Amino acid sequence: MSRIILFNKPFQVLSQFTDSEGRGTLADYIDDKNFYAAGRLDYDSEGLLLLTDDGTLQRRIADPRFKLEKTYWAQVEGEITDAALQQLRQGVKLKDGLTRPAKAERLEAPDIWPRNPPIRQRANQPTSWIEMRISEGRNRQVRRMTAAVGFPTLRLIRYAIGNWTLQDLAPGQYRMDEVHLPVSPAPNPRRRRR
Missing domain, CATH: 3.30.70.1560 (Alpha-L RNA-binding motif)
Known part of the structure; x- marks a missing residue:
């Protein structure tokens, strides 16, 4: 079972924990540095950002082959x-x-x-x-x-x-969840089966 954070990223906050230019980062909101963003959300965009402590799950969420x-x-x-x-x-x-x-x-x-x-x-x-x-x-x-x-x-x-939503999270708020996802990608309908 992997842990996942559902975070409502505020406007003008980077989707990372550090920044050399003094801009807002995830570290301003989330204390646990063992989590990593699964994908990205632009500095000038707001809303749902997923973070996980599981590298395999992180790649699976971000991989377009899974079509989340x-x-x-x-x-x-x-x-x-x-x-x-x-x-x-x-x-x-x-x-x-x-x-x-x-x-x-x-x-x-x-x-x-x-x-x-x-x-x-x-x-x-x-x-x-x-x-x-x-x-x-x-x-x-x-x-x-x-x-x-x-x-x-x-x-x-x-x-x-996917099925994860903001569900009344205010900007800067997050909630923790546990998840179990398959680690193989969805079948590619363009690939021929032999």
Whole structure:
């Protein structure tokens, strides 16, 4: 049985325990240095970050072959259109290639904590929220996808990884859990069986 920490990473906190530039790190919130982040969450993104004390489990959570779906809530500039949502659902052409199709839906503004500092918002420009679920982990992927369809992300919160969710964790709070996961990847449907 492995231990796992579900942490609500605040805005402008690094997904690591040290930083030479004096920025906020995991060490400001978590005392046990035997845990390591399973994946990453950008400095300017908020929400669920998983940490574990088991190296095999850490690799399994971060490995795209296991296809742990990640759920994001994105506040975007403008009123998201049906056409933009459809583009996200079909996959978006980025500089590093076509993304896998996302599950993308409009989202009522979630009842969540205020961000400090607040987002930059123009007085004459509305914003809207979308929920995106992806099974890839490209660098800044959600932000790049929403920008590519004409709706730049202003605020990004990762709500879930697989079945793990924030479940009322305030920014900077965490809870401990125990987990037993298989260590072999999900079968690749593209591989031929002999």
